[in-house]
Each structure stands twice: as C-alpha cells, then as structure tokens.
Amino acid sequence: MSPSTSNSALFDAVLFDLDGVVIDTTELHYRVWEEFSRDRGYAPTREELLATNGRRAGETLRAWFGTELSDEEVEALTNDRERAFHRLLAHEPVVAVPGVEAYLRSLRQAGVPWALGTSALAENAELALERVGLEDLFPVRVTSRDVTWGKPHPEVYLKAASALGVAPEACVVFEDAVAGLRAARAAGAACVAVATSFPRHVLAREKPDWLVKDFRDLPAALRPGGQGLMAPTGPHP
Known part of the structure; x- marks a missing residue:
C-alpha cells in the first residue's frame, strides 16, 4: 500500500509492537x-x-x-x-516474525534508533524476546508497567518516542492490530500494518501508510538508507 504522503518524508526512528510484529505469539x-x-x-x-x-x-x-x-x-x-x-x-515453540532480526540489524548499522512499545507485561516481553534471541536488540522498551492507558490510546508510542528523544511525528510504527494502528495514528506517527494477526482487508480499513506481509516485504521507503528512513540529523523538517 502506498503511503498517504510522499515517500520523500523522513523518519528519524522506528517503533515496534511486540506480539505479531517481532514474535509470532x-x-x-x-x-x-x-x-x-x-x-x-x-x-x-x-x-x-x-x-x-x-x-x-x-x-x-x-x-x-x-x-x-x-x-x-x-x-x-x-x-x-x-x-x-x-x-x-x-x-511452546515460538518464532520471530520473518525478516525482523535482519531489519533490526540494518537499523543499527545505519544508526537509526528504535524502541519497543507493547501492551505486554515487562516479564513476558523479556521472555518473548529471549525465546527468539532478540533480547539484546531491544535496549529501549516501553511495556504495560510504564503506561496508564492501553492501546488505542497513544501513550505507549508517545513514551517510546520520548525515550528515544524523537518527536512521535518523526517515527514510523510497525503494528499488527487495529488498536495498535489507531494508537500510532493518535500519536501522530506513520504506521505500517503487518498482516500476521488480522486479515489484510481489516487492516486496510484502518488506512495504514503501508500494508505488508512481514519484514521481507518492505518498500524502499522503510529500509535504512532509502528516501524515507534515515538516521536523525537534527530537528525533523
């Protein structure tokens, strides 16, 4: 799905939901x-x-x-x-969402910051990341213990952006759920719907900027070094 804005828009940071985006639980x-x-x-x-x-x-x-x-x-x-x-x-057997580890490593190599924003309990988030070997790739995490309001309230993504020192409007959020997409929108961020949990037509009704199968299916605008996603260089235009 094409974004509602031009692919030339810059994103300074990436925010990730957990279940259905990082790990397939x-x-x-x-x-x-x-x-x-x-x-x-x-x-x-x-x-x-x-x-x-x-x-x-x-x-x-x-x-x-x-x-x-x-x-x-x-x-x-x-x-x-x-x-x-x-x-x-x-x-139980659990796996990471296809392509997510490679994507995280590409963000790190490019100097693009990212954070986790999840409704999960902190201990379950920690265990989930450990089970798929990604605990060291998420040093910045906002979990249910850090927020008062659940999604679709934007608090979790507002706090995740703040933890990175980036304006939420300069972030792109990866989400698999309707409530999460609405939270991203309410925070002022761009959003990518990952079709791991909801049918594509349900996600499409939320009008995400992009709709993808998984992290192997990303357009150039969402890849580090592309026109859309770059390391922060100062105030967002």
Missing part, C-alpha cells in the same frame, strides 16, 4: 484466552479473540466478565491469565 495468546475463559464459563468467539490484539488484559476481562469487576478482581484475574501465558511462552 498470536495463536498462543488466543489459546490462553480460550482456556482461561472456558474455565470461567465464557466461550469467546473468533472475533472476540481477534479484538484482544493490542488490548490490555484488564480491558478484555471487563468486556467479557463484566464492567462491575473491581480493580482488585481485575488485577487477580490478569495475574492468573499472564502466568498461564508465561508458562506456555516458556515451553
């Missing part, structure tokens, strides 16, 4: 949600499972089990759910 999340909910008398539809992408666990819990849940009940349920996911993540 989407089906693990669905499995945990299905088992967790079934044990508590709720059977989510496939559409409801899709809607969990990019959403904080507490928001899903209140949507499925009642808005009257207290903060303490939500916290306890969230902890149970995240422990179940942590156990699966530690033992």
Whole structure:
C-alpha cells in the first residue's frame, strides 16, 4: 500500500509492537484466552479473540466478565491469565516474525534508533524476546508497567518516542492490530500494518501508510538508507 504522503518524508526512528510484529505469539495468546475463559464459563468467539490484539488484559476481562469487576478482581484475574501465558511462552515453540532480526540489524548499522512499545507485561516481553534471541536488540522498551492507558490510546508510542528523544511525528510504527494502528495514528506517527494477526482487508480499513506481509516485504521507503528512513540529523523538517 502506498503511503498517504510522499515517500520523500523522513523518519528519524522506528517503533515496534511486540506480539505479531517481532514474535509470532498470536495463536498462543488466543489459546490462553480460550482456556482461561472456558474455565470461567465464557466461550469467546473468533472475533472476540481477534479484538484482544493490542488490548490490555484488564480491558478484555471487563468486556467479557463484566464492567462491575473491581480493580482488585481485575488485577487477580490478569495475574492468573499472564502466568498461564508465561508458562506456555516458556515451553511452546515460538518464532520471530520473518525478516525482523535482519531489519533490526540494518537499523543499527545505519544508526537509526528504535524502541519497543507493547501492551505486554515487562516479564513476558523479556521472555518473548529471549525465546527468539532478540533480547539484546531491544535496549529501549516501553511495556504495560510504564503506561496508564492501553492501546488505542497513544501513550505507549508517545513514551517510546520520548525515550528515544524523537518527536512521535518523526517515527514510523510497525503494528499488527487495529488498536495498535489507531494508537500510532493518535500519536501522530506513520504506521505500517503487518498482516500476521488480522486479515489484510481489516487492516486496510484502518488506512495504514503501508500494508505488508512481514519484514521481507518492505518498500524502499522503510529500509535504512532509502528516501524515507534515515538516521536523525537534527530537528525533523
């Protein structure tokens, strides 16, 4: 998909979601949600499972089990759910999204900064990166413990951009979920939809600047040294 703006626009930094963008754990999340909910008398539809992408666990819990849940009940349920996911993540086969490691190394070689912006718990983000051998390639991370609001609120990407010392408008965000694309837009960043979790036609409705299969499918504007992505050289034009 062509961007709504010219490919000559410069991006000073790259922001990454985690699940479905860096590591392919989407089906693990669905499995945990299905088992967790079934044990508590709720059977989510496939559409409801899709809607969990990019959403904080507490928001899903209140949507499925009642808005009257207290903060303490939500916290306890969230902890149970995240422990179940942590156990699966530690033992089930997981892989990185194709091409992401090579892309990260190309950013580092070109001097383009990047950061992680995820709704995941910090410990699960750490384990996920370790499982695919990318923990050393994400020194800058913003996780659920660093934000008050979940996606589609832009807070996670605003903080990730701030951690890099770059204006959010000078960033391009890689996202696989509708809520995440909306968060990127709300932050003022350009966005790339990665079609690993949602059907392409669903992502296309969000009007991302680009829509790609994975990191092997990137246009020149998103590659270091291309017209669109360059190391910071001062204030963004």
